[in-house]
Each structure stands twice: as structure tokens, then as C-alpha cells.
Amino acid sequence: MQSWSPASRAFVGTRMLAPMVRVGTLPMRLLSLDYGADFVYGPEIVDKRIIGSERIVNELLGTVDYVKNGTLNFRTAPREKSRLVFQLGTADPELAVQAAQLVAQDVAYVDVNCGCPKHFSLQGGMGAALLETPDKLVDILTALVKHSPVPVTCKIRMLPDRATTLALIDRLVATGISALAIHCRTRFMTPQDPGDWSFFTDVASQFGTRLPILVNGDVFDASDLDRAFGLRNVSGPPRPVHEVMQAYVRYAIRYDMIYQNTKRKGKQLAQTRGLRAIAEFFGIEDEHDALWPSARRGGSGRWHDDGEDLQDGEASLGHKDWNKDGGDEKECPYIPNAPYIPTKKRKTGDVDGADLVAVSNDEAKTTSE
Numbered sequence: 142m143q144s145w146s147p148a149s150r151a152f153v154g155t156r157m158l159a160p161m162v163r164v165g166t167l168p169m170r171l172l173s174l175d176y177g178a179d180f181v182y183g184p185e186i187v188d189k190r191i192i193g194s195e196r197i198v199n200e201l202l203g204t205v206d207y208v209k210n211g212t213l214n215f216r217t218a219p220r221e222k223s224r225l226v227f228q229l230g231t232a233d234p235e236l237a238v239q240a241a242q243l244v245a246q247d248v249a250y251v252d253v254n255c256g257c258p259k260h261f262s263l264q265g266g267m268g269a270a271l272l273e274t275p276d277k278l279v280d281i282l283t284a285l286v287k288h289s290p291v292p293v294t295c296k297i298r299m300l301p302d303r304a305t306t307l308a309l310i311d312r313l314v315a316t317g318i319s320a321l322a323i324h325c326r327t328r329f330m331t332p333q334d335p336g337d338w339s340f341f342t343d344v345a346s347q348f349g350t351r352l353p354i355l356v357n358g359d360v361f362d363a364s365d366l367d368r369a370f371g372l373r374n375v376s377g378p379p380r381p382v383h384e385v386m387q388a389y390v391r392y393a394i395r396y397d398m399i400y401q402n403t404k405r406k407g408k409q410l411a412q413t414r415g416l417r418a419i420a421e422f423f424g425i426e427d428e429h430d431a432l433w434p435s436a437r438r439g440g441s442g443r444w445h446d447d448g449e450d451l452q453d454g455e456a457s458l459g460h461k462d463w464n465k466d467g468g469d470e471k472e473c474p475y476i477p478n479a480p481y482i483p484t485k486k487r488k489t490g491d492v493d494g495a496d497l498v499a500v501s502n503d504e505a506k507t508t509s510e
């Protein structure tokens with residue numbers, strides 16, 4: 142460990158929010174930091190999706206937004222920058238490097254997803270498919286380590302054969318990555334199959350002096366973290382789920398995240414439409430309206446385009462419904478089409494519209510004049 146780089150040492154003894162598509166958006170990441178996470182992964186985002194995005198400083202929300210063709214692909218806040226692991230879906234060294242270079246100024250690490258078992262990933266040679274093409278995976282990691290402005294990590298699953306997995310890990314470690322996360326299941330196991338924690342012991346004994354091994358799988362509560370670190374008495378009593386959900390909704394409102402990600406199963410909640418209705422469900426609609434006065438009048442949500450505030454030629458906001466438009470649940474990996482105010486300003490003089498424009502720095506100067 143003495144020879145570890147600072148980027149590797151930073152992970153020692155830390156707790157992290159795992160990468161989760163649809164779950165690991167900005168509100169969940171900030172909430173996790175509030176509740177003691179040391180690092181947070183973003184959801185997997187495919188290289189081609191983020192490449193070509195415009196980086197917009199959103200002064201209204203205090204975020205940095207990556208937007209392409211009117212779709213918000215990634216939203217981050219400065220507060221999480223030193224803690225954020227940006228996870229890439231990739232099958233190509235050059236695209237991986239381009240994507241890493243694009244987001245580097247807003248994240249702490251770039252991670253390569255080598256564990257996603259879903260069809261979408263596998264057919265593109267990404268996720269768990271990379272475990273079957275080790276030369277390609279090594280090329281990707283080598284290129285990233287060389288050209289990414291931020292340190293690189295990698296998250297894998299186990300292969301069915303333990304010795305083969307250890308041989309693969311040996312090659313991955315040699316690329317110079319700063320940490321290796323291991324989901325202790327194979328891609329053929331279901332989430333219900335118990336993870337094989339004994340594998341961590343094998344890996345740690347063989348590679349633990351060369352880089353940090355991040356334990357992943359079957360972590361249900363703080364006692365599992367204790368188990369993972371051999372720590373004791375670090376956990377408090379669980380927080381009431383309502384309190385946690387309310388705190389989550391506060392962040393979803395504050396950062397205007399797509400409300401479909403906010404929902405949780407439950408009949409009444411599932412029937413709500415829009416963030417305001419969800420805020421109402423949690424009794425915090427006043428907080429919502431204080432931040433977003435237009436929604437009080439407009440009803441279903443401030444990004445929803447009913448057309449009435451737009452002048453001819455102005456872009457539609459196009460509030461897409463994930464369930465209808467966002468894609469196939471079986472497909473993996475990216476933030477679904479998210480609502481986004483285009484940089485184009487809405488009707489001049491309309492307080493609601495003008496206030497809700499997300500602007501880049503240059504544009505901000507113009508609009509505030």
C-alpha cells in the first residue's frame with residue numbers, strides 16, 4: 142500500500158454508492174453523500190451518448206449539465222466533484238478516452254463498466270462482454286490510464302472459473318488502474334443468488350497490496366459494510382424510509398430531476414404525475430412551489446410543455462415519459478430522456494419562463510443585463 146498513488150489511497154476504508162442506472166442520478170448521489178458515502182458512482186452512461194454533449198453551466202440550478210439534441214445526458218453539482226466516479230459503458234478505447242476527456246473536469250474518477258449482463262450491453266461488446274474479450278478490455282483501460290485526465294477504475298463481475306478470473310484481474314491491475322470493484326456474482330447469476338464473498342479474500346490476498354479492491358454485492362445494510370471492512374459499531378439505527386424518501390424528493394425538486402426516477406412502488410405514489418404531485422405526497426409542496434412558482438399555476442410540472450409560453454420558432458421542451466418513450470426496461474444503460482430546458486430563452490418577460498432557462502456562462506451575462 143505504501144506505493145499506492147493518492148488516487149488509490151483515497152479509497153481506503155471508504156463507503157460508496159454503487160453505480161445504478163436510473164437510480165444513481167444527482168439527487169441520489171447527494172443524498173448518499175449526506176448519509177455518509179465517501180464516493181458516489183454515477184449511473185453507467187455509454188460513451189457515444191455522452192460524446193458530443195454540450196457542457197452547460199446551469200446557473201439556475203447550480204449544476205453542470207451535459208446536453209445533446211435537447212436531452213440531458215448527465216447532471217452533476219460541484220459539491221460531488223471530488224467524490225464522483227463517472228461510469229462509462231464502452232467497447233472502444235478511442236471513444237472511451239473521448240468520453241473521459243469530455244467529463245474529466247467535473248468528476249474525480251472514470252470507471253469502466255465490465256459487469257452489466259443485459260442484452261443492450263452485451264450486444265455492443267460492453268459491460269460483462271468485455272470480460273470475454275480481455276485484450277480489448279486491457280486496451281481500453283490502458284488507453285484511459287494514459288489519456289484520461291482523471292484516474293481510472295474498473296468494475297467487474299466474477300467469471301464462472303475462479304482461476305480465470307484471477308488471471309484476468311492480474312492483467313487489469315497491470316494496466317495501472319487505481320482501483321478494482323468486484324461484484325461477487327457471475328453474469329449468469331441472478332440478483333437473488335447469494336454473492337460469493339469468499340472471492341474477495343482470494344483477490345485481496347493476491348492483489349490487495351497492488352491496488353484497493355472494492356467490495357460489491359449483497360450489501361444490504363450497514364452491518365454488511367462492517368463485515369466488509371472488519372469495522373465495528375459504525376452504524377446507527379436505520380432511518381425511517383419516509384424520512385429518506387422525503388429527503389430524496391427535496392433533492393429531486395432542487396435539481397429538477399426526471400420525476401419517473403423519483404417514484405417508488407406504492408399505489409398512491411405510483412399514480413402521481415410530476416414532481417409537484419410527488420412533493421404533495423410527501424407534504425413538501427410549499428418547498429416545491431417556493432422554488433418553482435410556475436408549476437403551481439401550470440399543474441403538471443414546470444418542464445412540461447403545454448406550448449402556451451412558447452413563441453413561434455422556440456424549441457419545445459418535450460417532457461418525455463420514460464415509461465412510454467424512455468426505452469425498454471430490459472435494455473441497459475443510460476439516463477432516460479430527461480426533461481431539459483433548451484438554452485434558447487423562453488418568451489421574454491414571462492417570469493416563469495425567463496427564470497427557468499438554463500444558461501451557459503456567456504449567455505448568463507447576456508440574460509442578466
Ligand SMILES: Cc1cc2nc3c(=O)[nH]c(=O)nc-3n(C[C@H](O)[C@H](O)[C@H](O)COP(=O)(O)O)c2cc1C
Pocket residue numbers: 159160161162163164184185228254255256257296324332336357358359360361474
Ligand atoms: C437498478 C440497478 C441498476 C444498476 N446499474 C448498474 C450500472 O449502471 N453499472 C454497474 O456497474 N452496475 C449496475 N448495477 C449493479 C450494482 O452496481 C451492483 O453491482 C449490484 O446491485 C450488487 O448486487 P446487490 O444488489 O446484491 O448488492 C445496477 C443494479 C441495480 C439494482
